[in-house]
Amino acid sequence: MSAVIENHHDDHHHGPDKGLMRWVLTTNHKDIGTLYLWFSFAMFLVGGCMALVIRAELFQPGLQLVVPEFFNQMTTMHGLIMVFGAVMPAFVGLANWLVPMMIGAPDMALPRMNNYSFWILPFAFGMLLSTLFMEGGAPNFGWTFYAPLSTEYAPPSVTFFIFAVHLMGISSIMGSINVVVTILNLRAPGMRLMDMPLFVWTWLITAYLLIAVMPVLAGVVTMMLMDIHFGTAFFNAGGGGDPVLFQHVFWFFGHPEVYIMILPAFGVVSAIIPTFARKKLFGYDSMVYATASIAFLSFIVWAHHMFTVGMPIAGELYFMYATMLIAVPTGVKVFNWVATMWQGSMTFETPMLFAIAFVILFTIGGLSGLMLAIVPADFQYHDTYFVVAHFHYVLVPGSIFSIMAAAYYWLPKWTGNMYDETLGKTHFWLSFVGVNVTFFPQHFIGLAGMPRRYPDYALQFADWNMVSSVGAFIFGFSQLLFLFIVIKCVMGGKKATDEVWDGAEGLEWTIASPAPYHTFSTPPALPERATA
Amino acid sequence: MAADQNIQSKMTLKLLGVVVGMFVFGFALVPLYDIYCQVTGANGKTSGPYIAGAPLEVDKDRWVTVQFLANNNANMPWEFRPTVRTMKVQPGQAYSTVFFASNPSRQTMMAQAIPSVAPFHAAEYFHKTECFCFEQQELARGERIEMPLKFIIDPHLPASVETLTLSYTLFDITQVAASAATEIPVS
Numbered sequence: 001m002s003a004v005i006e007n008h009h010d011d012h013h014h015g016p017d018k019g020l021m022r023w024v025l026t027t028n029h030k031d032i033g034t035l036y037l038w039f040s041f042a043m044f045l046v047g048g049c050m051a052l053v054i055r056a057e058l059f060q061p062g063l064q065l066v067v068p069e070f071f072n073q074m075t076t077m078h079g080l081i082m083v084f085g086a087v088m089p090a091f092v093g094l095a096n097w098l099v100p101m102m103i104g105a106p107d108m109a110l111p112r113m114n115n116y117s118f119w120i121l122p123f124a125f126g127m128l129l130s131t132l133f134m135e136g137g138a139p140n141f142g143w144t145f146y147a148p149l150s151t152e153y154a155p156p157s158v159t160f161f162i163f164a165v166h167l168m169g170i171s172s173i174m175g176s177i178n179v180v181v182t183i184l185n186l187r188a189p190g191m192r193l194m195d196m197p198l199f200v201w202t203w204l205i206t207a208y209l210l211i212a213v214m215p216v217l218a219g220v221v222t223m224m225l226m227d228i229h230f231g232t233a234f235f236n237a238g239g240g241g242d243p244v245l246f247q248h249v250f251w252f253f254g255h256p257e258v259y260i261m262i263l264p265a266f267g268v269v270s271a272i273i274p275t276f277a278r279k280k281l282f283g284y285d286s287m288v289y290a291t292a293s294i295a296f297l298s299f300i301v302w303a304h305h306m307f308t309v310g311m312p313i314a315g316e317l318y319f320m321y322a323t324m325l326i327a328v329p330t331g332v333k334v335f336n337w338v339a340t341m342w343q344g345s346m347t348f349e350t351p352m353l354f355a356i357a358f359v360i361l362f363t364i365g366g367l368s369g370l371m372l373a374i375v376p377a378d379f380q381y382h383d384t385y386f387v388v389a390h391f392h393y394v395l396v397p398g399s400i401f402s403i404m405a406a407a408y409y410w411l412p413k414w415t416g417n418m419y420d421e422t423l424g425k426t427h428f429w430l431s432f433v434g435v436n437v438t439f440f441p442q443h444f445i446g447l448a449g450m451p452r453r454y455p456d457y458a459l460q461f462a463d464w465n466m467v468s469s470v471g472a473f474i475f476g477f478s479q480l481l482f483l484f485i486v487i488k489c490v491m492g493g494k495k496a497t498d499e500v501w502d503g504a505e506g507l508e509w510t511i512a513s514p515a516p517y518h519t520f521s522t523p524p525a526l527p528e529r530a531t532a
Numbered sequence: 533m534a535a536d537q538n539i540q541s542k543m544t545l546k547l548l549g550v551v552v553g554m555f556v557f558g559f560a561l562v563p564l565y566d567i568y569c570q571v572t573g574a575n576g577k578t579s580g581p582y583i584a585g586a587p588l589e590v591d592k593d594r595w596v597t598v599q600f601l602a603n604n605n606a607n608m609p610w611e612f613r614p615t616v617r618t619m620k621v622q623p624g625q626a627y628s629t630v631f632f633a634s635n636p637s638r639q640t641m642m643a644q645a646i647p648s649v650a651p652f653h654a655a656e657y658f659h660k661t662e663c664f665c666f667e668q669q670e671l672a673r674g675e676r677i678e679m680p681l682k683f684i685i686d687p688h689l690p691a692s693v694e695t696l697t698l699s700y701t702l703f704d705i706t707q708v709a710a711s712a713a714t715e716i717p718v719s
Contacts (some may be wrong), residue, residue: 242566
């Protein structure tokens with residue numbers, strides 16, 4: 001196939017096609033990255049609207065706006081869309097844009113598959129969202145879809161949910177195979193694995209996690225499908241199955257999934273902090289080993305999500321200590337970032353603000369995770385708002401802040417224009433305040449015993465819920481400002497230099513801004529390697 | 533370039549192989565989990581019919597309380613209860629008791645009782661030589677039945693256990709049995 005392309009090697013083929021079909025048929029990694037990023041932003045807004053329905057209902061005790069059945073659909077769909085529709089595609093989009101530019105490759109290794117893996121997603125989420133309009137409503141069993149809620153007691157639309165998950169899984173698997181093959185085969189000559197930027201490293205490890213656990217997710221939803229339609233009894237105790245088995249298989253996927261959503265964020269932050277601290281990243285090697293350790297540990301801690309199902313005490317102790325062990329490599333990373341900033345000549349442009357907020361707020365989320373790992377304490381915290389606060393701290397000011405930091409950091413390279421710094425900083429501060437006002441009070445109401453996933457609550461929780469809802473609306477609406485800033489930057493603005501950021505390291509800063517449609521058609525000569 | 537393509541296709545195929553392998557592994561977790569539970573008694577699962585090897589020695593000095601519980605799963609209309617709620621038993625000695633069930637609904641129904649023992653680590657010491665949970669019950673409308681249970685507590689039961697609870701949950705499997713007619717594994 002490549003021979004055919006080379007025969008037609010004239011100048012007319014160097015730019016993108018015109019019109020809509022450019023985007024439908026494209027195999028260009030930059031186009032596909034852009035598609036992924038816009039898609040994930042659209043899903044972020046859809047899932048965000050659902051979150052605002054939830055927070056509006058919880059503004060006051062009692063039932064005001066929605067019926068409990070619809071509230072359950074909102075919590076379920078919010079979780080599914082944010083995890084599979086917003087965070088994961090955003091990181092795949094960043095990988096598409098950045099991995100080839102960072103390793104000096106002309107494109108992803110499997111460009112046609114790249115196109116398929118993106119274009120599956122709109123169909124998957126179209127199918128998932130269509131369930132909202134079906135008789136019986138959308139899935140209402142929580143994003144973790146525990147059996148038998150999701151089998152015996154599920155609305156009929158559950159079948160659409162199952163096939164949507166299958167499609168998302170196929171998309172992720174194809175995307176991650178592509179990332180692995182690209183990174184292992186297409187690095188510029190002379191670039192060793194330990195020379196790769198950390199974003200590439202974290203994505204390589206993430207891709208392996210995806211390849212390992214997405215098939216297990218596909219397996220568990222297939223078992224659900226068989227239980228619902230073909231009379232098997234994987235999760236039906238009456239037929240010899242076991243509902244607890246569902247939780248084990250789900251979390252065997254689910255815990256690595258948590259790290260799938262955070263490891264690329266580590267890579268982004270490890271790129272941004274050195275630039276704005278004007279120092280080399282502290283402890284590159286230990287960062288790589290820490291990432292690999294976290295990935296390994298993620299496979300052997302899953303049952304800490306289910307301490308209250310009734311496990312033997314030995315099992316609970318094992319999962320408690322194994323979980324706490326993850327704090328060690330994570331701590332290595334946090335200290336490395338702090339050490340990178342230490343005595344650096346720091347400036348605080350928008351990407352750096354998001355990156356620093358990431359380090360601080362992600363650490364808060366990590367520490368509440370340690371609290372949840374303590375078995376006797378978890379019996380108290382389980383399924384309360386404390387858990388909600390914990391995972392939102394690692395996902396919103398964790399993963400999502402890192403995605404925004406990445407957007408601001410690389411936007412000048414993508415568009416050739418600088419974004420509006422004043423508006424960017426305004427967006428940061430609104431988001432920062434909004435996130436903390438939303439989620440910090442949820443620690444308090446969780447410790448006080450408010451359970452998650454209910455549309456109503458006891459009067460004693462009223463004040464902090466009101467605060468939390470106000471914060472959610474601040475955070476939600478400030479994302480429209482983000483949309484405006486990105487569009488403004490795409491349309492025009494101060495021209496960016498090729499290097500964009502003073503002293504930024506990496507091959508992506510050696511090419512023109514905006515990045516030409518085809519880059520590194522001939523492999524770059526690597527800059528002189530600084531001997532460590 | 534051709535050689536590169538070759539390496540890439542090989543690697544892609546290998547990774548697809550991993551994907552297929554992990555999909556199969558997801559299903560392999562089902563039997564693995566059952567084996568794990570039966571070996572460790574985790575989840576309170578008891579094993580199948582007990583086949584006596586060497587006769588167990590009766591521990592004349594020890595008395596253990598056994599409590600019986602009967603629950604209906606959601607939407608199960610049967611009346612289901614133990615005829616005796618607690619028994620004082622001696623480890624090693626065989627005992628028997630009877631559970632009562634009746635079908636007050638208007639049609640013939642199939643039921644399956646699923647046992648669970650608490651505390652979990654005592655499950656492996658609770659031997660059932662005969663149990664209605666080893667088979668399915670079919671009752672016509674209004675039919676009543678007394679269902680036997682014979683059991684022996686293993687003398688190796690840890691000394692810390694003074695009370696054992698055997699709980700049954702009764703599931704309506706009329707639909708499952710009709711649609712699949714599958715062999716349902718019982719434990």
